Amino acid sequence: xxxxxxxxxxxxxxxxxxxEPVAARVxxxxxxxxxxxxxxxxxVRGSRAHARMLRSAGILSQADLTKIERGLSTISREIAAxxxxxxxxxxxVHLNIERRLTALVGDAGKRLHTARSRNDQVAxxxxxxxxxxxxxxxxxxxxxxxxxxxxxxxHAATIMPGFTHLQVAQPxxxxxxxLAYVEMFERDRERLADCRKRVDTLPLGAAALAGTSxxxxxxxxxxxxxxxxxxxxxxxxxxDRDFAxxxxxxxxxxxxxxxxxxxxxxxxxxxRFAFISLPDRFCTGSxxxxxxxNPDVPELARGKSGRxxxxxxxxLTLMKGQPLAYNKDNQEDxxxxxxxxDTVKDTLAIFAEMMAGVKVNAxxxxxxxxxxxxxxxxxxxxxxxxxxxxxxxxxxxxRAVRFAEGEKRDLAELTLAELRQFSDKIDRNIYxxxxxxxxxxxxxxxxxxxxxxxxxxxxxxxxxxxx
Ligand code: ARG
Numbered sequence: 396x397x398x399x400x401x402x403x404x405x406x407x408x409x410x411x412x413x414x415e416p417v418a419a420r421v422x423x424x425x426x427x428x429x430x431x432x433x434x435x436x437x438x439v440r441g442s443r444a445h446a447r448m449l450r451s452a453g454i455l456s457q458a459d460l461t462k463i464e465r466g467l468s469t470i471s472r473e474i475a476a477x478x479x480x481x482x483x484x485x486x487x488v489h490l491n492i493e494r495r496l497t498a499l500v501g502d503a504g505k506r507l508h509t510a511r512s513r514n515d516q517v518a519x520x521x522x523x524x525x526x527x528x529x530x531x532x533x534x535x536x537x538x539x540x541x542x543x544x545x546x547x548x549x550h551a552a553t554i555m556p557g558f559t560h561l562q563v564a565q566p567x568x569x570x571x572x573x574l575a576y577v578e579m580f581e582r583d584r585e586r587l588a589d590c591r592k593r594v595d596t597l598p599l600g601a602a603a604l605a606g607t608s609x610x611x612x613x614x615x616x617x618x619x620x621x622x623x624x625x626x627x628x629x630x631x632x633x634x635d636r637d638f639a640x641x642x643x644x645x646x647x648x649x650x651x652x653x654x655x656x657x658x659x660x661x662x663x664x665x666x667r668f669a670f671i672s673l674p675d676r677f678c679t680g681s682x683x684x685x686x687x688x689n690p691d692v693p694e695l696a697r698g699k700s701g702r703x704x705x706x707x708x709x710x711l712t713l714m715k716g717q718p719l720a721y722n723k724d725n726q727e728d729x730x731x732x733x734x735x736x737d738t739v740k741d742t743l744a745i746f747a748e749m750m751a752g753v754k755v756n757a758x759x760x761x762x763x764x765x766x767x768x769x770x771x772x773x774x775x776x777x778x779x780x781x782x783x784x785x786x787x788x789x790x791x792x793x794r795a796v797r798f799a800e801g802e803k804r805d806l807a808e809l810t811l812a813e814l815r816q817f818s819d820k821i822d823r824n825i826y827x828x829x830x831x832x833x834x835x836x837x838x839x840x841x842x843x844x845x846x847x848x849x850x851x852x853x854x855x856x857x858x859x860x861x862x
Pocket of ligand 1: 514723726727
C-alpha cells in the first residue's frame with residue numbers, strides 16, 4: 396500500500412489525553428461512520444430522551460434543553476434530507492451528531508453527553524433500530540403467508556405427488572403443500588415476537604460500564620423511548636449482544652425456509668416437472684441461449700440464505716472471547732446485522748409478490764401423481780380395515796405393485812380378478828380408494844391433505860394473521 400503512516404491533525408472527542416494524533420490508517424480502521432449512520436435517527440431519538448431526562452432530574456437547565464432539542468430537530472431534518480455532512484474524523488454516528496449539535500447550539504451541545512457513554516448509547520440505538528426492523532419483517536412474513544394462503548385456497552383440491560426421498564410417495568393437494576410453508580413462517584413470526592421481548596430493554600444509564608454518579612431516571616427514558624424495561628445490570632447492558640445473535644438466528648431460519656421453498660420452485664419450473672410457472676418479471680434470460688427462462692429469484696434467495704447463516708456464525712464468534720464489559724469488537728456487530736435485515740426484507744417482499752403470481756399446471760401435477768403407485772398405501776389401509784394385520788397388507792400390496800409394474804399399469808388399472816390374486820378381501824369398492832381423489836379426500840383429519848381440511852386450515856391460518 397502506498398499510503399504512509401501519516402498523522403491526522405484534527406482534535407477528536409477524546410484527543411486531550413494523547414500526545415500525537417491518530418495515524419490516518421488507524422483512523423479509517425477504527426471508524427464506523429461509513430456504516431453506522433444508518434442508526435442516525437435512532438441516535439437522535441435516544442439523545443432527545445436522554446436530554447429531557449437530564450432536565451427533569453435537574454442535571455440540565457431548561458435553557459440548555461431548549462437549545463439541544465432545537466439542534467437535534469435541525470440535525471434530524473438534515474439527516475432526512477441527506478444534507479448532513481458525515482466526517483471520518485468524528486469516527487462514528489454518535490460523535491458526528493454531537494459535534495454538529497455543538498456547532499449549532501454551542502456549550503449546551505457539549506452538556507448532552509453528561510451521565511452517558513457511547514457504550515450505552517450505541518446499545519440503545521441498535522435496540523431501537525432493531526425493534527422497528529423486527530416489526531417490519533414480521534409484517535413481511537405475514538404478507539408472504541397471505542399469498543401462500545390465497546394460493547392454497549385456490550388449489551385446495553389440486554392434486555400433486557407428495558414426495559419422500561424426492562420419490563413419488565402419496566398424493567397430496569398443492570394447497571396442503573403450500574400450507575406447510577405457512578406453518579414454518581408462522582413459527583418464524585413467533586420467534587421474532589419472542590426475540591423482540593428481549594430487544595425491548597433499555598441499556599441507557601449504564602454509561603461506560605459501571606453506571607453513573609448522577610441521579611438519573613432510567614424508567615423515564617424507557618417510557619419515552621417505548622422500552623418495556625430497563626437493563627438490570629450495567630455491565631451486561633453495555634456488552635450484551637445476545638439480542639442481535641438471537642435475531643440473526645431467527646432470520647437464519649426464515650432464510651432456511653425460503654431456501655427450501657426456493658429449491659422446490661426451481662424443481663417445479665423445470666420442464667421435467669412443469670408443475671408451475673413463475674411470472675416473467677421474476678425470471679431472467681440467458682445472454683447466449685435465447686430460449687432460456689431461468690428462475691433466478693429463487694436461486695438467488697437460496698444462495699442468500701448462506702450469507703445470513705454466515706452472519707450468525709460471525710456474530711457468535713465475535714462475542715465468544717469478549718471479557719466484560721464493552722470492547723471495541725462490538726463495533727463489528729453492525730454490518731452483519733444490517734445485511735441480515737436487508738437480505739431478509741428484500742427476499743420476503745419479493746416472495747410475497749412472486750408467490751401470488753405462481754401459475755399452476757394442474758395437469759402435469761396430476762400426471763406425476765399417477766406415476767409411482769402413489770395410492771399403494773391406500774390399498775394397504777383398505778385391507779387393514781377389512782381385518783388384515785398391517786404388515787400382511789403391506790406385503791400383499793407390495794406384490795400387487797410388482798405385478799402392476801411388470802404390466803406397466805397403475806394399481807387402479809388392474810382388474811378386480813387381478814387384484815384379488817393378492818387378497819380375496821378386495822371388493823369392487825376398491826376402485827374408489829385407489830383414485831387420487833379418493834386418497835386425498837380420505838385424509839380429512841386435522842393436519843391432513845383432504846381439500847376440506849385444506850380449506851379449514853387456510854381459514855385458521857388466515858385468522859392468525861394481523862388484520
Ligand atoms: N462506534 C462504536 C460501536 O459501534 C460506539 C461505541 C464506542 N465506544 C468506545 N468506547 N469506543 O460500538
